Amino acid sequence: MSGGLAELFERTRAESRGALVGYLPAGYPTVERSKELLAATIDAGADLVEVGVPYSDPVMDGPTIQAAADAALKAGFRLKHLFEVVESVASRGGRAVVMTYWNPVHRYGVDAFARDLAAAGGLGLITPDLTPDEAGDWLAASETHGLDRIFLVAPSSSEERIALTARASSGFVYATAVMGVTGARDSVGASAADLVRRTREHTDLPIGVGLGVRSGDQAAEVASFADAVIVGSALVSRAGEGVPAVRELAAELAEGVRRPAVPA
Amino acid sequence: MTENPSDKAGSDTPRDTRDEANGHDPDERGHFGPYGGRFLPEALMSALDELSAEYDKARLDPEFTDEFDRLLSGYAGRPSLLTEAPRFAEHAGGARIFLKREDLNHTGSHKINNVLGQALLTKRMGKKRVIAETGAGQHGVATATACALLDLECVVYMGEVDTQRQALNVARMRLLGAEVVPVTTGSRTLKDAINEALRDWVTNVDTTHYLLGTAAGAHPFPVMVRNFHKVIGEEARRQILELTGRLPDAVAACVGGGSNAIGIFHGFIDDPDVRLVGLEPGGKGLDSGEHGATLTKGTPGTLHGALSYLLQDEDGQTIEAYSISAGLDYPGVGPEHSWLKDSGRAEYRAVTDAEAMDAFQLLSRTEGIIPAIESAHALAGALALGRELGPDAHILVNLSGRGDKDVDTAARYFKLVEDV
Numbered sequence: 001m002s003g004g005l006a007e008l009f010e011r012t013r014a015e016s017r018g019a020l021v022g023y024l025p026a027g028y029p030t031v032e033r034s035k036e037l038l039a040a041t042i043d044a045g046a047d048l049v050e051v052g053v054p055y056s057d058p059v060m061d062g063p064t065i066q067a068a069a070d071a072a073l074k075a076g077f078r079l080k081h082l083f084e085v086v087e088s089v090a091s092r093g094g095r096a097v098v099m100t101y102w103n104p105v106h107r108y109g110v111d112a113f114a115r116d117l118a119a120a121g122g123l124g125l126i127t128p129d130l131t132p133d134e135a136g137d138w139l140a141a142s143e144t145h146g147l148d149r150i151f152l153v154a155p156s157s158s159e160e161r162i163a164l165t166a167r168a169s170s171g172f173v174y175a176t177a178v179m180g181v182t183g184a185r186d187s188v189g190a191s192a193a194d195l196v197r198r199t200r201e202h203t204d205l206p207i208g209v210g211l212g213v214r215s216g217d218q219a220a221e222v223a224s225f226a227d228a229v230i231v232g233s234a235l236v237s238r239a240g241e242g243v244p245a246v247r248e249l250a251a252e253l254a255e256g257v258r259r260p261a262v263p264a
Numbered sequence: 265m266t267e268n269p270s271d272k273a274g275s276d277t278p279r280d281t282r283d284e285a286n287g288h289d290p291d292e293r294g295h296f297g298p299y300g301g302r303f304l305p306e307a308l309m310s311a312l313d314e315l316s317a318e319y320d321k322a323r324l325d326p327e328f329t330d331e332f333d334r335l336l337s338g339y340a341g342r343p344s345l346l347t348e349a350p351r352f353a354e355h356a357g358g359a360r361i362f363l364k365r366e367d368l369n370h371t372g373s374h375k376i377n378n379v380l381g382q383a384l385l386t387k388r389m390g391k392k393r394v395i396a397e398t399g400a401g402q403h404g405v406a407t408a409t410a411c412a413l414l415d416l417e418c419v420v421y422m423g424e425v426d427t428q429r430q431a432l433n434v435a436r437m438r439l440l441g442a443e444v445v446p447v448t449t450g451s452r453t454l455k456d457a458i459n460e461a462l463r464d465w466v467t468n469v470d471t472t473h474y475l476l477g478t479a480a481g482a483h484p485f486p487v488m489v490r491n492f493h494k495v496i497g498e499e500a501r502r503q504i505l506e507l508t509g510r511l512p513d514a515v516a517a518c519v520g521g522g523s524n525a526i527g528i529f530h531g532f533i534d535d536p537d538v539r540l541v542g543l544e545p546g547g548k549g550l551d552s553g554e555h556g557a558t559l560t561k562g563t564p565g566t567l568h569g570a571l572s573y574l575l576q577d578e579d580g581q582t583i584e585a586y587s588i589s590a591g592l593d594y595p596g597v598g599p600e601h602s603w604l605k606d607s608g609r610a611e612y613r614a615v616t617d618a619e620a621m622d623a624f625q626l627l628s629r630t631e632g633i634i635p636a637i638e639s640a641h642a643l644a645g646a647l648a649l650g651r652e653l654g655p656d657a658h659i660l661v662n663l664s665g666r667g668d669k670d671v672d673t674a675a676r677y678f679k680l681v682e683d684v
């Protein structure tokens with residue numbers, strides 16, 4: 001447990017609001033610009049950023065994040081830049097976790113990756129294609145280096161798998177709102193609330209909901225039943241337009257998670 | 265290999281009664297040694313569990329196995345022939361060469377074995393929609409065929425580059441009633457078609473089966489696809505014993521994802537004196553950087569659901585494969601091959617485009633059989649093995665597919681007609 005995430009959720013729970021988690025890929029559109037975009041996201045009110053690792057084969061991502069990953073790789077993103085980007089967030093007092101497909105971590109060396117992420121000030125990893133079943137090395141490395149392990153649950157997960165996933169997780173549990181890939185949607189759907197309810201039966205960890213949120217209204221809706229609202233593709237779309245566009249959306253979302261909860 | 269699997273059928277624990285319970289199955293979670301497993305999003309885990317459970321039941325259920333056997337014999341045309349190739353073998357140092365004629369199966373390759381098995385399983389699971397990836401179009405055509413036969417909706421993802429290179433196969437799939445979706449992401453080839461099929465699956469998993477075309481991917485695909493293709497090796501072993509009275513010295517098969525190779529290898533895996541040789545696409549040469557020799561030049565990594573050898577850079581980004589053969593043009597490989605390489609039971613070598621095309625032309629001219637360019641890699645490997653092993657050697661080659669689909673490529677390569 002990194003401590004950083006526990007502290008964050010203690011505060012948002014005390015303030016009776018949801019946490020806002022913003023996703024942006026490292027190196028998009030360039031390494032330096034991605035640092036500015038992450039900084040703007042935090043300054044506009046995000047409580048935590050997910051720094052994405054651009055990857056050649058992102059099977060859980062929709063067109064927006066795929067295109068950003070391609071652009072980042074074409075612009076010369078290398079894994080060493082990831083730690084530099086995380087460090088830029090941490091050094092100005094922001095909180096960052098990394099979201100990455102497993103192969104870059106496997107290739108780098110699981111323990112070495114955890115060591116370098118911790119040294120850069122990162123708090124943990126979100127692993128979209130690594131489930132606890134295959135995570136032996138990562139469980140060990142995260143313990144050694146004091147990092148949080150954020151695994152995913154899905155509407156299709158059985159009770160047994162939700163329990164298994166929640167037991168292996170720390171920091172928070174990532175609930176994927178819908179069956180599908182990343183991408184902004186008009187409606188996040190009832191399946192998200194149901195999944196959060198089912199997951200709470202197995203854990204006291206905070207639960208973040210991602211996949212599809214793009215507006216302040218949706219953020220408010222999700223914050224009414226989840227501990228964190230995770231926004232990716234909508235921010236990445238804005239990242240293509242520049243820092244002011246990202247700042248504007250992050251501010252709208254930050255206002256959304258702070259709205260008083262209304263009964264659904 | 266147990267000669268009579270039914271000897272074991274008295275046990276109370278179903279898992280132990282399988283004829284595969286001979287040390288070659290992966291562990292419960294799909295690991296062949298350190299390789300295999302499941303590296304896919306949690307959203308797909310329930311579908312993979314369902315598939316594993318259904319397959320474990322089906323493989324022991326005579327209703328399923330009889331229906332599968334009936335389709336293999338009455339529809340696909342099995343058993344396929346074993347043909348000796350004496351004029352071709354004159355170029356192999358005098359060794360005798362035998363061809364397992366998967367090219368004679370319905371749809372023209374070994375692919376039909378696996379698609380019939382998985383399509384039957386799809387029906388059994390009560391799913392009505394099938395998705396598949398295809399590179400050259402062979403697996404897509406086979407899948408569209410099985411879906412037409414068994415009344416299943418079929419969607420095939422194909423890289424846009426490949427839809428242009430293989431326009432006739434696109435037409436074939438559409439004739440068979442399948443929807444073909446050109447994939448415009450990434451490198452627009454096979455690897456990206458698999459990515460797109462996985463994205464569809466994660467979205468539609470309740471109604472849809474992903475009919476993966478090779479013995480790769482997440483558990484249970486590698487073991488399931490292998491078992492649907494094991495019939496190749498079982499027939500070949502019986503046929504070559506009948507014909508020659510002894511086992512071959514070596515079995516040669518091409519390896520892209522590795523399904524035809526794993527199918528024929530498994531007929532001989534418990535015969536330690538039979539060398540199992542996989543031939544990978546060496547493309548323009550191993551030092552050129554343009555090849556698909558995953559086992560020869562790759563390193564272990566995760567792609568498309570399994571840990572296996574992989575063509576990747578220092579950061580774990582996938583490196584594009586290259587081969588003149590679209591069916592071998594894949595940067596990954598099935599996890600059991602990785603295990604057979606590390607354990608030493610099988611060996612893997614690379615065959616360049618030029619060597620494969622020489623063998624392609626040689627077989628055409630000496631035996632009147634136009635092979636798939638994929639299979640021509642195995643033929644080239646057999647020529648080299650024959651010269652190494654000497655005139656007394658017997659070499660079995662898996663002729664995994666026919667070359668009709670490759671006539672365009674060959675015409676260009678050999679400049680057989682003007683303006684192509």
